Amino acid sequence: MRLLLVEDETKVARFISQGLKEHHYVVDVANDGEMASELAYAEDYDLIIVDLMIPKKNGMQLIKELRLNEKNIPILILSAKDSVVDKVEGLDLGADDYMTKPFAFTELLARIRSLLRRNKEKASPLLQVADLTLNPSTREVTRGGLHIFLSNKEYAILEFMMRNAGKILSRTLILERVWIDAYNVGTNVVDVYINHLRNKIDKNFDLKLIQTVYSVGYIIKGEE
Numbered sequence: 001m002r003l004l005l006v007e008d009e010t011k012v013a014r015f016i017s018q019g020l021k022e023h024h025y026v027v028d029v030a031n032d033g034e035m036a037s038e039l040a041y042a043e044d045y046d047l048i049i050v051d052l053m054i055p056k057k058n059g060m061q062l063i064k065e066l067r068l069n070e071k072n073i074p075i076l077i078l079s080a081k082d083s084v085v086d087k088v089e090g091l092d093l094g095a096d097d098y099m100t101k102p103f104a105f106t107e108l109l110a111r112i113r114s115l116l117r118r119n120k121e122k123a124s125p126l127l128q129v130a131d132l133t134l135n136p137s138t139r140e141v142t143r144g145g146l147h148i149f150l151s152n153k154e155y156a157i158l159e160f161m162m163r164n165a166g167k168i169l170s171r172t173l174i175l176e177r178v179w180i181d182a183y184n185v186g187t188n189v190v191d192v193y194i195n196h197l198r199n200k201i202d203k204n205f206d207l208k209l210i211q212t213v214y215s216v217g218y219i220i221k222g223e224e
Contacts, residue, residue: 001116002026002043002177006036006050006059007078012101016049016078019105025112026177033057040066044163045073047115050095052079052086060093067094074115078103127162129209130222132201134162148200153178153193158201161210161220170217194218 003020007013008031017027028043030036034056040048048066052059063075075095079086082100090098096118097111127134132143139155141148150158156178161169171190179189194210202208210220 001046002028003112004028004030004036004039004043004045004048006030006033006048006054006062008032008051008054016105016108019109020112023109026179031055033059033062036062037065040071040073047074047076047112049076049078049112052077052081052090060089063090063093063095074118076111076115078108127159127165129162129165129220130207132162132209134159143201143205150197150200154197154200157190157193158197158220161218166219166221168213168216168219172217174217190218 003025005013005017005020005027007016007029010031013029013031017029020027028039028045030039032055036048036050036054037057039045050059050062054062057065059077059079063077066073066075075097077090077095077098078101079090079098080101087098096115099108099111125135125137127136131145132141134141136159141150141155141158157174160174160177174190198208198210202210207222209222210218213219
C-alpha cells in the first residue's frame with residue numbers, strides 16, 4: 001500500500017514515516033499543501049494522512065480541492081487542532097477520519113487499516129486480463145480456472161500491473177511501488193520477480209500476458 005503523508009514538522013514526519021515503513025507501507029512525504037496536491041494527482045495513493053496546519057495550502061484547502069476534483073482517496077486528518085468545530089469541518093469537507101495529536105501510533109495503524117479495508121470493500125472486487133483474474137479482497141489469483149499461488153512480492157507486482165493493464169511500467173516505477181526500501185534495491189530484482197510471475201502465470205498458456213518492452217520495462221495485456 002502506498003501512502004502520502006502531508007506533514008511540515010520534520011521530526012514528526014520522520015517518526016510517522018519510519019513507523020509506517022516498518023509496517024510494510026510505502027510512504028511519500030509532502031511538507032506543504034502545494035507539494036501534496038501535485039503528488040496526489042501524479043501518483044496512485046491508497047490513503048492520504050494530512051495535517052491541517054501546513055504552509056502554502058492548508059489541510060482544509062487541500063481536502064476541499066481533492067474532493068471537488070473527485071479524488072476519492074481515503075483521507076485521514078492528523079492534527080493538533082482538537083476542537084469539535086475543526087473536526088466537523090474536516091469531516092464535512094470530505095475527510096474519512098480525524099485523529100488529534102499527540103496520538104498513539106498503534107491507534108494510527110488501526111485507523112489506517114480500517115480506512116484501507118473500507119476502501120477495498122468499495123472497490124471493484126475483481127481485476128481481469130484475458131482469463132487471468134485477481135480478487136483484491138481475498139488475494140485469490142486464477143488463470144483459466146486454475147488457482148495460482150504467489151508470494152507477497154509476486155502478488156504486489158501482479159496487482160499493480162493488472163490495475164495498470166495496457167500501460168508500460170518501467171522497472172523503476174514497479175520498484176518504487178512494491179519495495180519499501182526501493183533506493184537500496186537494484187532494478188534487476190524486478191526482472192527476477194517478473195520471471196517468477198511468468199513461470200506461474202504464462203508458462204503453460206499459449207497467450208503470454210506479461211510482455212517485455214525492451215529498454216523500458218513491462219506491460220500486461222490480453223492480446224498480442
